[in-house]
């Protein structure tokens with residue numbers, strides 16, 4: 091292994107609250123990048139020297155070496171930046187699927203998302219910009235808000251708002267200039283999700299993929315009756331498992347994402363690299379709010 095991030099799901103797995111839990115004792119971490127050092131005599135698709143990421147969750151990536159089956163790995167181009175490869179398999183794939191699999195958006199259409207500064211949110215901003223979709227990005231207020239707004243705009247965000255601004259009547263003015271979103275991506279739950287729902291176009295879709303506020307999603311009855319809003323969920327691990335046999339879709343997605351990385355259109359999220367030995371400091375830092383920085387363990 092060369093590098094592996096600490097994602098919220100990894101923390102939930104350690105806490106024992108995630109949807110999949112390994113048998114103990116286990117190694118933490120579900121995502122990362124490595125080099126193939128040796129292959130068994132029956133391995134056909136990989137060679138020593140190949141750069142690889144993990145095809146599925148649950149391997150345990152916070153380690154220096156692993157022996158795994160050929161099917162557990164996906165080859166990626168060796169020339170993409172290491173931090174992009176280390177963070178490619180979960181968040182950009184989640185963003186990619188949510189932008190392609192729920193609503194058919196055309197260039198000029200808009201979408202709205204909360205926790206827009208999350209790893210997934212940053213990938214959504216960049217992929218949407220590459221596809222010509224306009225993004226309305228909601229973040230929590232903070233003392234250095236303008237700094238964060240500038241950072242997200244530099245990634246391609248069209249509009250960056252705080253949760254409070256989302257509730258103001260002035261939102262109507264925004265929708266005189268751009269179409270109402272047909273897609274909402276919910277990483278938070280609670281009030282934040284309900285407010286996004288209110289701005290969706292009729293028959294639009296809200297996809298919930300995270301529950302950072304640990305609050306349920308409340309759907310106004312009027313959204314269902316008068317606007318026929320669709321409320322869906324997405325889990326990339328489920329998608330990968332459903333597509334494990336037929337690799338065509340998976341390979342297309344990884345290829346598309348790697349092309350965007352090579353073209354300079356998809357950067358890794360803001361990261362802080364820490365040597366694996368400093369895992370305690372990295373784990374603590376990964377659970378701090380308002381950091382907007384992903385902790386990456388480097389081996």
Ligand SMILES: NC(=O)c1ccc[n+]([C@@H]2O[C@H](COP(=O)([O-])OP(=O)(O)OC[C@H]3O[C@@H](n4cnc5c(N)ncnc54)[C@H](OP(=O)(O)O)[C@@H]3O)[C@@H](O)[C@H]2O)c1
Nearest residue numbers: 098184205208209210230299300302303324325326379380
């Ligand atoms: N369903 C899937 O397939 C899938 C795939 C990938 C990720 N996820 C989930 O998506 C979420 C984000 O993952 P990530 O790797 O992108 O995370 P990340 O980079 O660590 O970002 C966490 C985000 O959550 C926000 N946040 C934290 N606590 C919050 C709260 N109480 N209320 C509102 N926002 C809060 C943070 O905002 P601040 O800066 O304001 O703290 C930040 O934007 C996690 O729940 C993760 O498990 C799901």
